[in-house]
Ligand code: ADP
């Protein structure tokens with residue numbers, strides 16, 4: 001049984017509903033949901049858009065192997081209605097984005113799948129929700145906990161991000 005973490009984001013349509021739908025499908029197809037963060041609301045990162053983002057982090061247990069997991073998450077993205085992928089680092093509005101952050105302490109570096117997720121340590125909208133559910137989890141490459149990554153980011157940028165937080169409303173078991 002592997003311990004895995006997802007970052008789930010959306011900035012189109014009924015954002016809470018999109019995330020709740022994704023979580024429900026992940027519970028069916030991936031495994032048990034162990035922990036789930038609040039919704040973190042933020043401005044788009046890396047591109048211009050009027051559509052604000054809702055992001056959460058979630059911990060699951062799974063019997064799936066990493067590449068099977070990627071297949072499942074991509075299929076769920078498509079069912080929910082993601083129409084195109086991010087190419088050449090050009091970010092765009094999206095109805096749902098499910099990223100695999102960690103898979104136990106495994107390190108995978110292939111074209112299709114990078115674990116730990118290659119940008120997680122740079123993105124506050126990933127780190128803050130993650131810190132709510134797993135502050136002491138250690139990044140297997142950086143060898144720092146989530147809390148320590150956030151702290152060292154603050155030291156280098158001198159600024160603390162403030163997110164509007166909303167409690168999850170209807171994540172029924
Ligand atoms: P982004 O999340 O960066 O906006 P996409 O969701 O469009 O981009 O994903 C682009 C590609 O990233 C996917 O086709 C997938 O193969 C790849 N990828 C690499 N590592 C991961 C990961 N850890 N989780 C999810 N997708 C990943």
Ligand code: MG
Nearest residue numbers: 097098099100
């Ligand atoms: Mg993605």
